[in-house]
Every structure is written in structure tokens, then in C-alpha cells.
Amino acid sequence: MNINFLLSIFAPKDKKFLPLLEETSDIMVKAASMLDELFTLDNRQKAVDCCKRIKAEESRGDKVTGLIHKALYENFITPFDREDIDALADEMDDCIDAINRAAQKVLLYSPRRHADCSVAMIAIIKQGIEQVHGAIKGLRELKKSDPKLRQYYREIKRLEEEGDVLYEKAIMALFREETDTIELIKQKEIIQELEKTVNRVNKIGKILKTIFIKYA
Amino acid sequence: MNINFLLSIFAPKDKKFLPLLEETSDIMVKAASMLDELFTLDNRQKAVDCCKRIKAEESRGDKVTGLIHKALYENFITPFDREDIDALADEMDDCIDAINRAAQKVLLYSPRRHADCSVAMIAIIKQGIEQVHGAIKGLRELKKSDPKLRQYYREIKRLEEEGDVLYEKAIMALFREETDTIELIKQKEIIQELEKTVNRVNKIGKILKTIFIKYA
Amino acid sequence: MNINFLLSIFAPKDKKFLPLLEETSDIMVKAASMLDELFTLDNRQKAVDCCKRIKAEESRGDKVTGLIHKALYENFITPFDREDIDALADEMDDCIDAINRAAQKVLLYSPRRHADCSVAMIAIIKQGIEQVHGAIKGLRELKKSDPKLRQYYREIKRLEEEGDVLYEKAIMALFREETDTIELIKQKEIIQELEKTVNRVNKIGKILKTIFIKYA
Numbered sequence: 022m023n024i025n026f027l028l029s030i031f032a033p034k035d036k037k038f039l040p041l042l043e044e045t046s047d048i049m050v051k052a053a054s055m056l057d058e059l060f061t062l063d064n065r066q067k068a069v070d071c072c073k074r075i076k077a078e079e080s081r082g083d084k085v086t087g088l089i090h091k092a093l094y095e096n097f098i099t100p101f102d103r104e105d106i107d108a109l110a111d112e113m114d115d116c117i118d119a120i121n122r123a124a125q126k127v128l129l130y131s132p133r134r135h136a137d138c139s140v141a142m143i144a145i146i147k148q149g150i151e152q153v154h155g156a157i158k159g160l161r162e163l164k165k166s167d168p169k170l171r172q173y174y175r176e177i178k179r180l181e182e183e184g185d186v187l188y189e190k191a192i193m194a195l196f197r198e199e200t201d202t203i204e205l206i207k208q209k210e211i212i213q214e215l216e217k218t219v220n221r222v223n224k225i226g227k228i229l230k231t232i233f234i235k236y237a
Numbered sequence: 238m239n240i241n242f243l244l245s246i247f248a249p250k251d252k253k254f255l256p257l258l259e260e261t262s263d264i265m266v267k268a269a270s271m272l273d274e275l276f277t278l279d280n281r282q283k284a285v286d287c288c289k290r291i292k293a294e295e296s297r298g299d300k301v302t303g304l305i306h307k308a309l310y311e312n313f314i315t316p317f318d319r320e321d322i323d324a325l326a327d328e329m330d331d332c333i334d335a336i337n338r339a340a341q342k343v344l345l346y347s348p349r350r351h352a353d354c355s356v357a358m359i360a361i362i363k364q365g366i367e368q369v370h371g372a373i374k375g376l377r378e379l380k381k382s383d384p385k386l387r388q389y390y391r392e393i394k395r396l397e398e399e400g401d402v403l404y405e406k407a408i409m410a411l412f413r414e415e416t417d418t419i420e421l422i423k424q425k426e427i428i429q430e431l432e433k434t435v436n437r438v439n440k441i442g443k444i445l446k447t448i449f450i451k452y453a
Numbered sequence: 454m455n456i457n458f459l460l461s462i463f464a465p466k467d468k469k470f471l472p473l474l475e476e477t478s479d480i481m482v483k484a485a486s487m488l489d490e491l492f493t494l495d496n497r498q499k500a501v502d503c504c505k506r507i508k509a510e511e512s513r514g515d516k517v518t519g520l521i522h523k524a525l526y527e528n529f530i531t532p533f534d535r536e537d538i539d540a541l542a543d544e545m546d547d548c549i550d551a552i553n554r555a556a557q558k559v560l561l562y563s564p565r566r567h568a569d570c571s572v573a574m575i576a577i578i579k580q581g582i583e584q585v586h587g588a589i590k591g592l593r594e595l596k597k598s599d600p601k602l603r604q605y606y607r608e609i610k611r612l613e614e615e616g617d618v619l620y621e622k623a624i625m626a627l628f629r630e631e632t633d634t635i636e637l638i639k640q641k642e643i644i645q646e647l648e649k650t651v652n653r654v655n656k657i658g659k660i661l662k663t664i665f666i667k668y669a
Contacts, residue, residue: 083659090663094534102310129624192345202418202634206641209422227299231306318526408561418634425638443515447522 035100039161041089042106045082045113046150046157052078052120053150057143059124060135068128075124082117086110101163101232108228113153116221120146123214130207138191139208142215145184149222152177156229163236170233177226184219188212251316255377257305258322261298261329262366262373268294268336269366273359275340276351284344291340298333302326317379321448328444329369332437336362339430346423354407355424358431361400365438368393372445379452386449393442400435404428467532471593473521474538477514477545478582478589484510484552485579491556492567492575500560507556514549518542533595533664540660545585548653552578555646562639570623571640574647577616581654584609588661595668602665609658616651620644 052075059071089110093103100106127135156173163170191212199205268291275287305326309319316322343351372389379386407428415421484507491503521542525535532538559567588605595602623644631637 087659087663087666091666094663094667125621129621130628189341189345196346196419196423202422203628203637205419206422206634206638207628227303231303231310234303234307235310405557405561412562412635412639418638421635422638443519447519447526450519450523451526 037092037096038089038100038106039157041085041092042109042113042157042160045085045089045110045117046154048078048082048085049113049117049120049150050154052082052117053143053147056120056124057147059127060140060143065131068131072124072128075121079117079121082114086114100160101236105228105232105235109225109232112221112225112228116150116218116225119214119218119221123211123218126211126214130211132207132211133201133204134208136191136195136208136212138187138194139212139215142184142187142191142212142219145180145187146215146218146222149177149180149184149219149226152180153222153225153229160232163232174226174230174233177223177229181219181223181226184216188216188219253308253312254305254316254322255373257301257308258325258329258373258376261301261305261326261333262370264294264298264301265329265333265336265366266370268298268333269359269363272336272340273363275343276356276359281347284347288340288344291337295333295337298330302330316376317448317452321444321451324444325441325448328437328441332366332434332441335430335434335437339427339434342427342430346427348423348427349417349420350424352407352411352424352428354403354410355428355431358400358403358407358428358435361396361403362431362434362438365393365396365400365435365442368396369438369441369445376448379448390442390446390449393439393445397435397439397442400432404432404435469524469528470521470532470538471589473517473524474541474545474589474592476517477521477542477549478586480510480514480517481545481549481552481582482586484514484549485575485582488552488556489575489579491559492572497563500563504556504560507553511549511553514546518546532592533668537660537664537667541657541664544653544657544660548582548650548657551646551650551653555643555650558643558646562643564639564643565636566640568623568627568640568644570619570626571644571647574616574619574623574644574651577612577619578647578650578654581609581612581616581651581658584612585654585657585661592664595664606658606662606665609655609661613651613655613658616648620648620651 055071055075055078059068059075062068062071089106093099093107152173156170159170159173192209195205195208195212199208271287271291271294275284275291278284278287305322309315309323368389372386375386375389408425411421411424411428415424487503487507487510491500491507494500494503521538525531525539584605588602588609591602591605624641627637627640627644631640
């Protein structure tokens, strides 16, 4: 039985942390959707603009994460364990950073083409982030034991496994088919950034699982 | 003087955390041994099977780490500082992840050959993990000041330095001798994953040192 | 209002944490200056010596970080929030590690030449670390609200953005101009390590910002 939990019984409905966490998951949704867009653009200027918008989301993510840290410092009472709020905020921030890095590499390297699997991996990232988004909203009702909550992190885990298979396919196809070494290096690094992003989403899933197990 | 420590004086012999930490170090030993095996296999199907077994250990590691986090939440009293249990569990989990990633790259890339130094680096990883295993068992007797405990992290540190030298040799030989660029990329990334694994073991050693300095 | 803060009101002038943090930022300054030197050396033996000196600073950094963790354990009263001291020490240690890794890669790969942008990125790293150094000293006067403190992390943020632009230029020039693939791989990885170092400095800036917002 944790002291934060005891305190939270007396807590009024949280009006600080949940809105900030929701804002962060909102940024994740937007950034993932822009990353998806980026992979469809074949116009350099549009790609530059798209990356700028992703970068702007990343800066906004930094700010909101800063506000969460500040709020953690200023408030004794939190809607759930402070370490979990802290871990959740940091992992979501890292996930947005990973999306930004993937986008940056697409722009920097401008590979001749994108592997089909890359596009499929972004679909996985988007779906995973949708689950995170739903789960974060679900934190408002944390006290009621709700089987839906469990669905979120199970689906995230399933998506990560699907992403793993896609990553393997993408890398093996690349080494089998791409004869231009420079092009291979470029595409390989982009695929690897996407795989890191999938892993980041899964890490958020693990923290959500911890929170749900504790409270739901 | 930390409050966890004061509480631990009254703690009954721990039956939760130490068995879970031991189970994690057990998984490390098994995964490292399978990684070693993987480097000797020249049959594709056997390599696939071996990687599946490593992946299964990694999933098991995830579960045990989850149980440790849950136990940390549910128990006020811990056999030693909660932050150290947390850090130890996370680092061991990361080390198992690193072994899994190295194995995955061997399978994905199927390089034509393995550098001699790679095999030597795995021997270093195995020895380092044996030390971790011994040290984790040693945590049961933490209160007695025991010079053996110090031996564990000193040996881990020594092994990491040896691993560094091997890594340098491996990379320099690769750039000197490998004329096929694609093959060079493959082997380089595998060697780099092994080096990261060595570093992970060393990070565990640092946490063990902190714990020993505090309590032994 | 955090309990550490309440306790710190009664704290005598800190004689433990601030000197150790200052020692760490001192190591950062030295390591960055040696990294700068390394990029000017064209003699192999001198480069080997320079890397050894950087490695020695890295080991010294490890030790001081260990002392900070030990001091955190032994003292209830800290000059500011314990989590922030912990995060600051760890990030500074990671930054020194990043410098060491960049230096190691220069030695291991011995690229034929260094991109102009690499040298400019090291200048950015050095300037960023100077700001960290100033800010850490500024922690002594944390209670007085001082606009100078804000300058430190704003300048670190500005330098990171400048570093980003340089990184992009360096990578794009490399892919445009370098026709030798092996050489491209070598220079790319060195530039990427420098970029990681710039990011590490910026992470320290974020922690400093958190501290300043809390107390200044």
C-alpha cells in the first residue's frame, strides 16, 4: 500500500496531471500522423514543411513534459503514483523524440524509395499510439475495474510483435534486394528508427500495465 | 541513514525480492549461453530455433521485471534500498534485451563469418554475467561484511576493460580486412551490439557496487 | 511544496553535493577540450595519448558520480531536490561517456579527414559545456532570483539548435560528396556520436531549467 495511493483517496478529481498527460498523448497522435504523411510526399519542399511541423510538435512535447515535472514538484497529491506519472511523461516524450528523429532521417537522407515494410511499420506506430491515447483517457476512470483498460496494453504488446516481424522482413528484403550500398545504409537507418519508435510505444504500454495492475 | 534501511532492520528474511532478482540473473545466464551457442551454429533452422529460445527468455525477463515492480509497490519493507532494487531489475532486463538484439541481428544479417573477436566478446559477456549471478546470490548475506562481494564488481569492471580491448581489435581488423562493404556493415553492427551488451553488464556491476558500499 | 525543500531551509551551506557536481562539470570541460584537441592531431601516437587522457577523465567521472550517489544515500538533507541531484549527476556522467565514445571512434576508424562541420560541432559542445559549468556554479546562489541563471539554459537550448543545423549540413554534405562508402560510414558514425553529445548537453540544460524554475 503506497502513501501516494492513501493520499489520493482524499484527492479531489485531478485537474492538473490528467489534462497534461492527455495533451502529450495528443501530440503523439499528431506527430505520428505527420510521419505517415511524410512517407507519402514526393515533393522536397512539402517534406521540409512536414518535418518542421513534426519538430514543432516535438518542442511542444518538451514543454508539456516540463509542466508535468513542475506539477509533480508542486503537488503532494497525485491521481496515481508519482513515479508512474514521471515515467509515463518521460516515455511519451521519448516516443515523440523518436518520431522526430525518424522524420529527420527521411529528410536528411532522401532515400530513392521507401520499403513497403516502412509504410506498414508506420501504420503499426499509429495504431499503437491510438491505444496509448485511449488508455491515457481511461486513466480518468482508473478506480473502476474495467476490462477495457487491459485491452489497451495487450493490443500495444500485440502491435509491437507485429512490428517486430515487419522490421525483420524489411531488413532482410533490404539486404537481399538493394545493391546500392549507400541506398542500403540510408534505408536501413530509417527502418531502424521506425523500429525504435515501435519499441518506445511498447515501453509506454508496459508503464500503463503497471499502473492498471496497481489501481484497476 | 535511509528510512528503507531502518525499516529493513525489522524485516523478516526477504522471500519476495531476492528470489525474483535471482530468477532474473538466471535468465541472463541462460540467454548468454544461448547467444554463445548461436555463434557456433551453421545451420539456418537451428539458428532460428536458438533465437526463438533467446526471445522466450527475454519475454520471461519482462514478466519477472514486472513482478519486481509490482512487489516494490505492494511492500513498504524491502531487503535493501527500493531505488537500488528498481535500478538492478531494470538494468538486468536491459541486459537481456541487449542479448536478444544481438541474437536477432545475427539471424537477420546472417553474415558470412563471425570475427574471432566476437566469439571472444561473448565469452566476456558470459563471464561477466556469471559474476552478476554470484553477486545477486551474495545479496542474501549482505549484512556480513564479506570481501567476496567486492570481488564480484571488481571482476565485472576488469572484464569490461578486457571487452573494450576486444571490441577495438574487432573493429580495426574489420575495417582493415573486410573488403565487402555490405559484409562489413553487418559484422560491424553485430560487434557493436555485443559491445553494448558488455556495457550493460558493467552497468549492473556499478549498481551492485553501490549496494555493497551502502550495506556491506 | 516538497519535503526536501522544507528540510533545506534548515540546511547549513552545502559542502558535499555542490563541490562534487562542480568536479563533474570540471571533468566535462576538460574532456571536451581534449576532444577538440583530438580533431586537430594528425599523428597517430598523439591521438592514442589524447584518447587515453579522455578515457582517464571518463573513469574519474564514474568515480565522482559514485560519490554523489553515496552522498545522496547518506544524507537526508540536500541543497535541492534529491531526484534533481541524481538526474543531474547521471546526465553529466552520460555526457562524459558520449565524449569518450566519440573520441574512441575517431581513433578506431581513423577517417581520412574530418568534415568541417564536425569541428564546428565540437565548438558547440565546448560552448554548451561552458554554460553547464557556469550554471553548476550558479547553483550555490540558487535562492536569489537571478536572471543570469535563466541565461544558462536558454543559451544551451540555442546551442543545441545550432548543433542540429550543423549536424544536418554535415550529413547531407557527406552523402553528397563522399564517394568512398567505407569512408562515408566512418565519418557518418563520428558525426552521429557528436550529435548525441550535443543532445546530452541539452538534456543537462533541461534538468538545470527544472531546478531553476523550482527554486529561483
